[in-house]
Amino acid sequence: xxxxxxxxxxxxxxxxxxxxxxxxxxxxxxxxxxxxxxLFGAEADTTNNRMELMAVICGLRVLNRAVSVEVxxxxxxxxxxxxxxxxxxxxxxxxxxxxxxxxxxxxxxxxDTLSQKHQLTYQYVPGHQGHPExxxxxxxxxxxxxxxxxxxx
Numbered sequence: 395x396x397x398x399x400x401x402x403x404x405x406x407x408x409x410x411x412x413x414x415x416x417x418x419x420x421x422x423x424x425x426x427x428x429x430x431x432x433l434f435g436a437e438a439d440t441t442n443n444r445m446e447l448m449a450v451i452c453g454l455r456v457l458n459r460a461v462s463v464e465v466x467x468x469x470x471x472x473x474x475x476x477x478x479x480x481x482x483x484x485x486x487x488x489x490x491x492x493x494x495x496x497x498x499x500x501x502x503x504x505x506d507t508l509s510q511k512h513q514l515t516y517q518y519v520p521g522h523q524g525h526p527e528x529x530x531x532x533x534x535x536x537x538x539x540x541x542x543x544x545x546x547x
Contacts, residue, residue, distance in 0.1 A: 398513065400425040400462040403453040406521070406531035407445025407469070410539050416440040417538030419531040420453035431456065434534040436542035445535065446472045447501040454508040462513045468521035468528055477516055480506055 402423045409416035419434035433452050437445070446469040454463070467473055483489065483496050484506070496502055519525040521532070 398460065398462050400464070401457065402464045402466060403450065404466045404527035404531050405446070405449035405453060405469075405472070406467070406528060406535050407442055407447070407449050408532060408535040408539060409440065409442040409445055410543070413439055413441050415539045415543055416442065416445040417535035417540075417542070418445040418449040418452065419534035419538065420449045421527050421531060422453055422456065423527075432534065434538045436538040438542070438546070441498075443469075443471050444498055444501060447498060447505060449531065449535070450476075451501060451505055451508060454505070454512065457512065460511055460513075462515070464515045464517060466517045466519055466527065468519050468525075470518065473516050473518055475502065476505070476509065476514065 402425065404421040405419070407416060407418045415436065415438055417434065417436040422431045433456065435448070435452065446467065450465060450467070450472055457463070465473070465476065480502060483502070488496050488499050488503070490496060519528050521528060
């Protein structure tokens with residue numbers, strides 16, 4: 395009997411100004427093989443929350459088959475959204491209880507679609523507290539937006 399492969403997805407986002415130039419990064423680690431894939435990028439006019447979401451989205455985008463994914467993040471916004479809020483938003487037509495549209499709806503909807511392909515679990519890690527992969531993702535995200543600034547300003 396085949397078991398579903400397990401991948402850990404470490405993520406982080408960073409922004410220089412909020413809004414401002416931002417970066418995101420993720421590390422995918424395959425449990426059985428220990429192999430890693432590192433991804434990162436930057437955007438010109440964004441927010442920290444959007445970069446936190448992009449890190450998870452870009453990590454899930456590269457998975458070419460259904461797997462179990464442990465999402466490890468320092469973003470309560472992302473984790474609460476995935477675990478709890480998204481269900482309610484969808485029932486209300488992607489609106490908040492106030493009736494206003496969900497912020498970052500484009501990213502939440504893409505994350506919803508991607509997350510349905512996999513079995514997700516979640517782990518919160520406090521940011522800037524020495525968690526090796528979280529610190530690495532933070533460094534990569536910051537470097538991504540710094541590099542973007544150098545190339546575009």
